[in-house]
Amino acid sequence: MTFSLLLVALIIGHLLADFYWQPMSWVNDRNTRHFKANKLYFHVLVHGVTSALIITVWEYTFGWQQLSSVLIATASIMVSHYFIDIAKSYSNKGVVPFLLDQIAHILVIIALSIWLTDNSSFMTAINNMLTDPKILWVVCGYLIILSPCAVFIRMMLERLTSNFSSTGSLPLAGQSIGMLERVLMLSFILLDQFAGLGFLLAAKSVFRFGDLSASKDKKLTEYVMLGTLLSVSVTLFVGLAINYLIS
Structure with a gap:
């Protein structure tokens, strides 16, 4: 209880300081001047006070x-936040650096929450979660419907709609x-x-109706319908199988 309370409070504080109390001018200053940016130190101070x-x-x-x-935990958050943000300022500013930046901050918060609460049951809970067949089956299901399912559907569509090219769409x-x-x-x-699901x-x-009704190409309609029905069928099969296995 105390671990969860401290963790969620620190995450809320992080979200407020990182997204709501940090103007874009501070972000631009950090990305331009890196460790020389005065606004970076203001931002770290806001995190420290919060x-x-x-x-x-x-x-x-x-x-x-x-x-x-209190002093050690606050200093750890400030120092780690400074170096993580400095590293991000030298990145290409894409989605991956953004996610890695946030994950790094959250990991620091989790580690400090464990240390401050001396929650020995935390590792036990993690171990139980990693060895719970129900959770592992759910993880397995999500892994199946992502890349393997995409490969299967692409192969089926290539087989059923040969010589069809979906030009004009994003890669x-x-x-x-x-x-x-x-x-x-x-x-x-x-x-x-x-x-x-329905x-x-x-x-x-509704969103695809306009594209399909405006299109003169019957193959496009068939391609979209085949892709949708294949996607739904595979996901239904995987979902029902997992529900059966974990019940």
Whole structure:
């Protein structure tokens, strides 16, 4: 309980300081001037003050009331945030550096939360989760419907729609849309929310209706229908199989 409380409080503090209390001018200054950017130090200070307030309240309410723990944890967050943001400022500013940046910050917060709460049961919970067949079957299902399923559908479509070219579309757009679609469908199936599955298919049909009705190419309509039905069929099979295995 105390671990989860401290963890979520620190994550909320991180989100506020990183996204709501950091103007774009500070981000641009950091990306341009890197470690020479004055705004970077202001940003780190905002994180430090926010974290210090949260840790102090937690420490003197649920913890061991040690000021040294507050200072060490706050300093760790500030120093780690400084170096992580400096590393990000030299990146290409894409999605991957953004995700790695946020993951690194969250990992620091998790480590400090474990240290401050002395939560020995945390590793036990992680071990139980990693050895739980139900969780592993769910992870296996999501892995199946992503890349392996995309390869299978592409091979089937190439076999059934030879000499067809989907020109005018973004590279890998169909594959990316299909992956997101299958992730949502599998989630609905595992949650036993088949109404959400119907809503997703209806929404996709509405968005694609204009393209298909305006198109003179019958092959395009058949291609989209085949891809959708294959994606739904495979995801349904995987989802129902996993529900059976974990029940």
